[in-house]
Every structure is written in C-alpha cells, then in structure tokens.
C-alpha cells in the first residue's frame with residue numbers, strides 16, 4: 185500500500201516536472217491568468233475612471249468641496265480639488281486634460297464637452313445641497329436646525345431578487361467560473377489521454393509495467409496532471425481576485441466569495457477525477473496521437489453538454505433544468521459551482537450533488553482503470569470497448 | 578535461478594506457447610533461439626509479468642515470482658520504448674527510482690552507467706535528439722540502472738553493428754560474471770553459440786532443445802557422420818544411408834546420422850582415398866534447421 189502511493193507519487197512527479205517545463209503549459213498558464221486579470225479592468229475602460237480632478241474658481245464654489253466630498257464615497261468615486269484664480273486658468277487646465285471639470289462662482293460647470301455622467305450628477309447634488317442650506321439660512325431659519333434638517337439618510341437599497349442583492353456581479357463571477365472550469369478541465373483531461381497514448385504508442389508502457397502496476401501508473405499520471413490543472417485554476421482565480429482588488433472592483437464581489445472559490449476548487453477536482461478516468465480509459469484504446477481526439481469524442485461531448493447547461497445556469501440559476509442537473513453527475517461538477525456562484529443554493533442540495541458525484545467518480549475510476557489495464561498493452565489497431573471489457577473481468 | 582515450467586498461452590485462435598520450460602542459473606548466459614513467431618517474446622513477457630500465462634508457472638529462486646522480486650529484474654522489450662522528450666540522465670534515473678532506488682542511489686548509478694556506456698556528454702539531451710545507436714544504449718542503461726538480479730533482453734543485438742555487438746556482449750558478460758542470470762533472444766545463432774553457456778531452441782511454441790550448449794550439440798541422435806572421399810568411383814554410395822554432396826576438387830562428402838560406421842568406412846575406402854572420417858556434433862544452426870523443418 186505504502187509503495188503504491190510512493191510509486192504513484194513518483195509517476196506524478198515525473199508528469200509535473202516534464203509538463204511544467206513545456207512551453208505549452210507556461211504559455212497557457214500566463215495567458216489564462218492575464219485574460220482573467222484583464223476582465224475586471226474592462227468595465228473600467230468603458231465606464232471611465234472613478235477618480236476625478238475638479239477645479240474650483242471663487243469662494244462660493246469652494247463651499248461645494250465639503251458637500252461633494254461627503255457624497256463621493258457613496259458613488260465609489262474619489263475626488264481631488266484644485267483652487268484656481270480665474271476662469272481662464274480653469275479653461276486652460278480642462279483643455280490640457282489636467283481637470284475633468286471646474287465649477288465657477290456664477291453657477292456654471294465647465295467641462296470638455298459634457299462632464300462625465302457620475303461626476304456631473306455628484307457635483308449637481310452637492311451644489312443643490314449647499315444652495316438649499318444657504319437659502320434656508322437666508323430665509324431666517326436657525327442655522328443649527330437647518331444643518332440638522334439637511335442631514336437626510338440615503339435610501340437603503342434592498343433587492344427582492346432571489347439571486348440576492350448583487351446578482352449582476354454574481355452572474356459575472358459565475359460566467360467566469362464556467363469558462364475557466366470548462367477550459368481547464370478539457371485541457372487537463374486531454375493531457376491525461378495524450379499521456380496514456382504516448383506511453384502506449386511508444387511501447388514504454390511495457391517497460392513501466394514490469395516495475396509498477398497499471399493502477400499506480402494511471403493514478404500517478406492523473407494525480408500529476410491534476411495538480412498542474414489545480415495550480416492553473418488557483419493562478420487564474422488569484423489573478424482575477426488580485427485584479428479585482430487592484431481596480432477597486434473587489435467591493436462589488438458577492439459576499440461568501442471565499443466559499444464560492446473553495447467550492448469551485450473542490451468541484452474542479454471531482455470533475456477532473458471523473459473526466460480524466462474516462463479520458464484515460466478511452467485513450468488506452470488507441471495507439472496513435474492522431475486518434476486521440478476521435479476516441480475522446482464521447483467524453484468531450486459529455487463535457488460540452490455540461491458546459492452548455494452550466495452556461496444556461498448562469499442566467500437561470502433557479503430554473504428546473506439547472507436545479508436538476510446540478511445534482512446529476514457529471515453535470516453537477518460544472519453546474520453546481522455555477523449555481524452557487526450565481527445564486528444561493530440550499531446546503532442539502534450541494535451535499536446530495538457532492539455525494540452522487542463522489543459515487544460516480546468511484547465507479548468511473550474503477551471501470552476506467554480496468555479498461556486501461558487490459559487495453560494499454562494491446563498496441564496496434566484501435567480497440568473497441570467490447571474487445572476490452574470481457575478481458576477486464 | 579529462473580525457472581519456467583509448462584507455459585501455455587493462446588491469443589484467440591493462435592496458440593503461441595504449448596508447454597515452454599526453461600531454466601537459467603546464476604551467472605549463466607542463456608540464448609533463446611527461434612524463428613519469428615516461435616514464441617520467444619511471449620515467453621519473455623510472461624517472465625517479466627507483463628503477460629499472464631494461461632497455465633504454467635515462472636519461479637525465481639524457487640518461489641513463484643512476486644511483484645517485489647520482479648522489481649529487481651532488468652528488461653529490454655522487443656519493442657523499444659523511451660520517453661522521447663525526456664532527458665537522458667533524468668530518464669535513466671527515473672527508471673532507477675521505479676525499480677525502488679532512492680534518489681541518491683539512482684543518481685549515482687545513472688552517472689556511472691552513462692560513463693560506462695559513453696553517454697555522459699548527452700546527459701542533458703532529450704532522447705529524441707540522440708542517434709539510434711545512442712538510443713539503444715539508453716535503452717540498455719534503463720535495463721541495467723538498478724543493478725538487476727536477472728536480465729531479460731528481447732533481441733538486444735538486432736540492428737547493432739559488429740562493434741556495438743561486441744560492446745553489448747561485454748556488458749552482458751560482465752553482469753554474468755557478477756552472478757546475474759542473463760537471458761536474451763536472438764535469431765543470430767552464431768552469436769548465441771559464441772556468447773552463451775546455455776541455449777533454448779523454440780519452434781512453434783515448443784522447446785525443441787534446451788540446456789548447456791555442449792550438451793545440446795552432443796545430444797543423442799544429433800551427431801552425424803561425415804566422410805570425405807577423394808575421386809570416388811561413381812555410384813560408390815549407392816546403398817549407403819545419408820546424403821552425398823560434391824565439394825569441388827573431386828571430393829565428395831557423405832553425411833548421415835545413422836547406419837554402421839564401419840561398413841560405411843569400408844565402402845568409402847574401396848571407392849577412393851578417405852580424407853576425413855568422423856562423428857561430429859551438429860552446429861546450433863543445423864539443430865535449428867532440423868527443428869524448424
């Protein structure tokens with residue numbers, strides 16, 4: 185038993201050290217991380233910046249600053265204010281791009297074209313508050329009472345959607361998860377099949393199997409390539425979260441993000457175990473790399489079907505299809521993490537889905553190892569499952 | 578000592594082995610000879626545990642072979658196989674570890690072996706960048722790295738030039754001297770005769786002869802009488818057993834495995850000048866031809 189684990193780890197280490205050095209792996213890792221890191225930046229590019237420079241000309245305008253500063257955090261923007269001697273200086277600074285807008289004492293808001301929408305709204309709000317307060321005081325009301333009356337708490341925002349308060353962002357996160365899980369699963373699992381065929385086609389498997397058992401060889405391969413896939417997933421998630429923090433988007437992330445991430449990792453492992461066992465069994469039927477993709481078709485079809493359902497679950501996390509298939513293995517491995525990201529899912533459903541998936545993984549691993557064991561030494565023409573299964577018994 | 582007893586194996590309708598037995602003692606070099614399809618590879622795969630026999634048994638040091646015992650064996654399969662993209666030194670060391678060596682042991686054994694086989698300069702190259710001859714050496718290194726207790730090599734000499742043949746023969750002889758039983762298959766009988774202590778001849782899944790080379794050659798009924806007569810009268814051998822062939826220079830050679838040698842000698846003397854007369858042991862090639870015929 186001990187030596188079984190030691191042997192599998194030996195095989196896994198070889199897989200990792202050989203594969204991790206290939207250009208394909210490094211490029212894939214860098215590219216996927218970059219892609220995901222770029223995503224939080226995109227809304228920024230289209231939504232404009234969230235820090236603005238505002239010029240103030242004259243004493244009356246200057247009174248705007250505290251009011252605007254008080255409003256800014258609510259809109260999640262930061263403001264910097266500059267005092268300017270006259271309107272000409274404001275003109276020049278705006279034209280040069282140093283200022284986004286400037287407020288002039290006689291009640292005008294200068295900008296290069298229309299002011300940015302959220303900045304305009306904020307300055308108008310601040311202006312209205314300051315003016316209202318001054319006019320009330322001018323009308324002879326007790327300044328203290330005026331200040332008191334002006335302190336209006338904002339409306340509390342409450343969502344009535346079942347998806348929770350941050351459904352937009354959650355859907356985005358879920359969508360990202362679907363894509364990431366799909367691509368990482370399919371690439372890791374294809375690696376397993378290609379590795380199996382490499383060893384079978386080059387006949388090295390005959391040599392390997394004189395010193396270790398087929399289960400150890402297959403297990404080690406699945407373990408090693410799975411570790412690399414998991415590493416890739418962690419890197420992608422870290423890149424996404426890091427970028428979200430850096431761009432200030434992290435505040436928009438749904439509560440329970442940690443749970444969503446950990447869940448995604450766990451479901452990735454389950455899905456990977458299932459599909460890689462399937463891929464290894466199918467891969468062991470052929471001896472040439474050119475035949476890999478065709479022999480993997482049943483598995484790719486299943487995985488793509490899971491992907492499509494998961495994709496649908498992003499938009500309809502509470503739909504019947506999503507609810508049912510999030511319990512059925514192997515669909516659950518992609519649909520459930522997406523559902524939990526997109527909406528709140530009862531814990532018992534997650535538990536049932538995980539249990540069923542674990543059972544399915546056990547069945548597929550056992551059957552896959554059997555098929556592999558009996559097929560991997562039979563080089564030459566492509567084998568059919570029918571050729572292999574009786575011998576496997 | 579390695580023993581195989583009454584091995585039977587069939588693939589569908591093809592019967593590959595019909596009761597193969599062999600025995601290789603410590604320090605003995607055993608040549609396994611047979612035509613294509615005779616069952617050599619099947620037998621060696623069964624010894625290495627890659628294939629299970631339908632019936633029969635393989636024993637190592639008197640016990641049925643266990644996985645642990647097999648881990649100590651070294652094997653060169655007929656279908657050579659290496660990781661093409663893996664570096665030479667890493668690959669040899671990896672196999673050392675698969676055979677149960679620690680990382681340090683594997684590393685030092687790999688270094689020594691690469692030195693011995695002239696691979697040191699290629700240590701960091703991927704196997705695919707090596708010439709075929711060097712790839713063969715890596716294949717051999719992979720079989721030897723863990724200092725095997727038994728060596729099983731399937732057609733190790735095929736495709737080698739004469740110098741490489743000698744080099745490989747020397748490496749194998751070295752293992753033998755260290756007390757390791759070595760078994761290799763070949764269809765180059767002269768090579769087997771030159772290198773081996775023992776030989777097994779297999780035809781159509783049956784061992785037709787096995788044992789020390791001298792014993793096999795001397796086996797009863799295999800000796801043949803060779804008579805060389807110069808300028809004999811025509812038809813001198815009519816009525817004598819065996820075959821007569823002309824040897825140019827007016828010589829005729831009679832060969833037979835049966836008959837009264839004294840009567841034959843008398844007949845030959847009457848016919849002409851007898852230049853040679855004697856019972857001879859057959860060469861392995863002759864035994865082999867006879868077995869295959």
Ligand SMILES: Nc1ncnc2c1ncn2[C@@H]1O[C@H](COP(=O)(O)OP(=O)(O)O)[C@@H](O)[C@H]1O
Pocket residue numbers: 588591592593611612613614615616617618619620
């Ligand atoms: N995997 C296999 N499937 C079917 N027949 C096989 C297989 N391997 C070997 N045979 C058959 O078994 C017989 C013995 O083959 P083999 O052991 O390879 O002989 P050798 O190594 O002496 O050339 C041959 O008739 C061969 O065609």
Ligand SMILES: [Mg+2]
Pocket residue numbers: 614617618619655
């Ligand atoms: Mg052969």
